[in-house]
Amino acid sequence: MDEKRTILDNVEGFWVPSERFETLCNEYWALVCLKDGLQLLYGQTKAWEEKVAPRVELETGQKFVYMCSGSAMPPAPYTLLTNYFHWYAISVCQLVKTVGAIALKDGQTTARPKSYAETVIPEVIPFRDKVAAHFAWATKNSQDNDAERLASIIPQVTFVNGRYVVGGYQISRTIAGKSSDSSEIRQWSLTEVHERISQRYWISPEIQAAPESEL
Numbered sequence: 001m002d003e004k005r006t007i008l009d010n011v012e013g014f015w016v017p018s019e020r021f022e023t024l025c026n027e028y029w030a031l032v033c034l035k036d037g038l039q040l041l042y043g044q045t046k047a048w049e050e051k052v053a054p055r056v057e058l059e060t061g062q063k064f065v066y067m068c069s070g071s072a073m074p075p076a077p078y079t080l081l082t083n084y085f086h087w088y089a090i091s092v093c094q095l096v097k098t099v100g101a102i103a104l105k106d107g108q109t110t111a112r113p114k115s116y117a118e119t120v121i122p123e124v125i126p127f128r129d130k131v132a133a134h135f136a137w138a139t140k141n142s143q144d145n146d147a148e149r150l151a152s153i154i155p156q157v158t159f160v161n162g163r164y165v166v167g168g169y170q171i172s173r174t175i176a177g178k179s180s181d182s183s184e185i186r187q188w189s190l191t192e193v194h195e196r197i198s199q200r201y202w203i204s205p206e207i208q209a210a211p212e213s214e215l
Contacts, residue, residue, distance in 0.1 A: 011200050014103040027098060034095040035202065041088045042194040045081065045164060049191060053162045081157045085166045088190050089124050089132040092197065096120050099201070120197065123188040127167060130185055145180035147171040152185070163189040 004018040008031075021028045100116030103109045109116065118125060130136040130152050136144035137153040144152075151171040158168040167187035173180055 008099050008102060009200055012103070012109065014099065014106075014108050016102065016106065027102060030098060031095060034091050034098075037091050038088060038095065038194060041084050041091075042191055045084055046191050048077070048081070049163055052159065078155070078157060081164055082155045085127070085157065085164075085190055086132040088194075089128040092121060092124060092193065093117060093128045095201075096197070120200065121193060123167075123186045124193060126184045126186060127188065131166075145182075146175050146178070147173040147180040147182040148185060151182035160187070160189075163191055165189045 005015040006018045006021040008014040008016060016028075096117040097113040100109070100111065100113035103116070104111065104113065111119075130144055130148050135149075135152040137149040140149075148171075150173060151169065154169065154171075156166055156169045157164055158166075160168060165187050167185050169182075171182040
């Protein structure tokens with residue numbers, strides 16, 4: 001008899017019996033909550049990108065252009081976008097690591113959740129660790145360097161080729177003869193990352209929230 005399955009990762013082929021996903025198990029409902037939050041942040045950010053991109057092209061005559069923040073940034077909710085990236089980074093790391101933990105528990109992988117996440121969203125994790133979860137500037141963690149500490153406290157949403165990104169600024173510092181840079185905090189786009197992970201996690205119609213009557 002074929003077992004009905006719910007796919008958790010379309011790329012790796014991770015899955016669970018569908019009946020487990022349909023019960024009130026904490027980890028599976030956590031995935032549903034995270035998905036809804038990520039979708040909301042994506043939708044709002046995408047709407048602003050679509051609104052701003054035509055104006056950038058009209059004002060500059062270029063379809064693909066790099067726009068800095070501050071006075072050069074097209075009108076947008078800059079402070080909210082900064083928070084969107086912080087919230088998204090934290091939540092997407094939770095989602096990916098939870099999927100990895102389920103797969104590890106079920107014996108479908110030997111990769112620890114952190115290692116699995118590093119293969120799925122490598123550009124997001126440093127931003128989450130050094131900016132979104134806490135500013136490296138405030139913690140003085142030995143794993144952070146001086147340039148990363150400075151970069152972490154600078155709001156740095158920029159507009160690049162039709163998308164809002166963070167990590168576009170690369171900071172270099174030399175203090176007491178010791179040089180460092182913030183290259184580990186990589187540039188990434190919220191909407192681009194979300195579109196990529198959607199193909200990995202949600203392309204299957206089986207993964208969806210339960211009807212309201214069941215909540």
